[in-house]
Amino acid sequence: MLYGRGTERAAVDRLLAAAGGGRAGALVLRGEPGIGKSALLDAAAEAAAGWRVLRAAGVESEARLPHAVLSQLLAPALGELDGLPGPQRAALERTLGLADGPAGDRLLVGLAVLTLLGDLAERQPVLALVDDLQWADPESAAVLRLAARRLGAERVALLLATREDDGPDPAGLPDLRIGPLAEPDAAALLHHLAPELPDPARVLAAAAGNPLALRELPHGADTGALPPAGRLRLAYHGQVSRLPGRTQRWLLLAALEETGALEVLLRAAAESGLDAADLAPAEEQGLLKVDLTAGRVAFRHPLLRSAVADRAPLVDRLAAHRALAAAHGPAEPLRRAWHRALAATGRDADAAGELAAAAGAAAARGGHTGASAAYERAARLSPDPDLARRWTVEAVEAALEAGEVDRAERLALAADRPDADPVTRAHLLFARGVAEFWRGEHGPAHRRLTEAAALVADPHPGPAARVLVQAVHVAWYDGLPAVRDTLTALTALPLPVDDPLAPVVRYLAAALGPLVGEQGQEQGQEPDADPAGAGGAGVGVEGEGVEGTGAGRAGVGAPAAGADPAGAGATDAGRAGVGAADAGRAGVGGPTLPEAERAARAAGAAVPVDLALACGAGLVPGHDAEVLDLARRLVREGREAGAFGTLPTLLFFLAEAELFDGRPGLAADHAAEALGLARDTGQPLWTGQLHGFLAYLSAVRGDGDPCREQAAAAFARGGAGAPWARWALGVLDLGAGRAEDALGQLAALTGGPHAHHVSAVRAVPDLVEAAVRLRREERTAGPLAGFERWAARADRPWARALVHRCHALLAPDELAEDRYLAALAEHAEQPRPWEQARTELLYGEWLRRGRRKAEARAPLRSAEQAFRRLGAGPWAERARLELDATGGPAAAGPDRTVAGLTPQESQIVRLAAQGLSNREIAAQLFLSARTVGHHLYKAYPKLGVGSRTDLAGVLPALS
16 A cells, blocks of 8 residues: 555546557666655556566676667567567577577667567557666666667556666666655554554654655664665664575675576575575565575565675675575676675686676677677786787776766776787777767867777778778868878778778778868868868768667777777788878779779678768769769668668768758658667767758748757767758858858858868858859859859769859859859759759849849749648748749649658658558667557658558658
């Protein structure tokens, strides 16, 4: 029976009612130890009559064991995994140790959990309860958080309980603070628990409304002015101290054994010379409970478990760990190895080796956090300095894989010594560089990464190339000299001709080399440097399946022992021929993007990861159509392979190419999906980029408030999204007629430190338009000259059209028309609706100002129609007003509109119109099938259709 808690119970009841009605949800209960969180979970389980209830609890000493809580939660449902789609089932089975093979990506595992819960909920509503989340292993906590964020129309409720500021943070989920009981409720509870208590006022004052303290303190001594948790620990110490010595040793075994498995504890007790009868006094006092049916031992409260472990002498704890190590069989190698390591009193080669082997197995199942902790401990135990350094490197890399960048940096900094071998130092420097990059310290990060690559460039050019790929990414935000130096180092590497990265490096030289050379010539340097038109997002590459850093598998790639697992050791023959000198002339004879892709695939490239860099870099020289084609392919392959750590990158490149190709609706859908994935996988760099990109899409539509909100979010996440955000604000002001404000934003972008980014280069025509409107043509000279050179290198009709448009704006009247007509002719050769409509609008305005109203109507009408199809409201209105001024009728609207769809609804409708089933769509978009059906149901009335078969008719408008 609960006393009080009306507000809390009402919140839980609302959660259950919504889930029972098909609106899934999650709630996090937060509060101090003993405040009643577990009681609320119990009450929820009782209220969920007829539901499928799954339950798990974190254990303090189990937090280092990967997926322990997830295994516990899903144990009753493991017999139903066969219904999952193949990749999801395989990923979840490998993660839980039910099958051999590499670990599944964290997002794929989260999707498998979501699908499993949805399948269970088809038969009856599901309530998933997780207590003591602060002690859950980070891998389980991350998977649960992913699943909770993507719950939709399932009959699933997820209720989590955690301490206020401890352990994994389930950020992004609604929470409820659980406070002390009100005095009347506390008094009623105390009377129920201890009706004969002689001085209830003393206990009420000491308990301070904490229900567990009200239960325990009547049986303990006066504990003075300690807070409730401290009083409870002393009370438990007193209760345990009065037990027989053999019983206390039995309790210590139970406190140190994470699983609570009775079979293991009985074996450990036998190893310690104890038997089941020795546990009886603790059972009689209710300190723990033995569940013979489940085969588990559970303490009355986690604080009691902690108190038992804390009070035990060191000699007893060491003996208990030895007994538990002996009790664990080969089925639990990590638990056995940890107990053996914790029992060691000094350097122990055998214990260290066993723990390191178990860490490797844990990492293979995706338990990178636990593996990192185990490798770190193994390094401390090892008497062999070489093995200790090797395992420290493994600990660092596992921490990077887990997204624990700060921890990786701490370990690397402690282990980085000048006398370490070059490969070890390269690993450690790489980790430190990644951590600095994630803090926005681009200069130090770039120096660290290039130093790491230099250490291994001669013996291991392949791994060094992968480090320099990351360095190029970092350099993009550090400045043009860093880009020049990194590209020079990358192209100078003597890669074997059959290395999968060799074609990628050759393409980078072809794409960036001319820009590098141009910048070097401007500064009086040799033509081997500085790409002046590169995209801020254009050359970043994320490691496959890496969440949080996007870097774990992009590292040095050779273990500390000095081997080259990538198979890319240096040889005297068969070099790739991409030295530094090639950079300056690569624009003449370098491969195209399709040629680089084919060669990389033929050489065994890891797709999509190894091709992501080339894909983004293709936007730099204006190879937009090739990027669009490749990005579509890589996104599809990334979904199929479960490379979800890379998908935000690839989806962003795809969205950029779709936008430039005149498909803003598709671009918005893919950018919104990428933003959700970047958040879910902990990639702050990409969330900033995507906020900036979405701000630009809002600016084109004239949605001022969303544009400014997205831009603010981009600026708040550092420099990565700033160029797109600034372009967005400039276009918003330009579309609204605020030329002064627009010029300020666009001049800061095209003349600032990000002038080499894709968005800055392509914003130059907007800068020219704003400057001309203000009669400040002198502001355009430098940026326009650079844009002309870029367009000449791009050698695409759409790029030449923009140059002609800029010169038309700047030309005297007697020359302007020829420029406008030349621009329109180039647009006709390679249509891009947004830019073509912009040119038509400007030409129509020029004709109207010249009193050629009849001639102005055709380009203005065409522009208005295109703007309306693109959803560019302010621009369409501007064209309509100009058309009105000519005396011409307004243009007819598009045949069918699809306004009102959310990005997710739009994406689902498009896939459904292509014939995909709900389950197939769910697998692509990382949702449940029921949620897909829910979104389709909501979309039908917005589209004016009544069934799935009618969707084919709206597909052209959606595309």
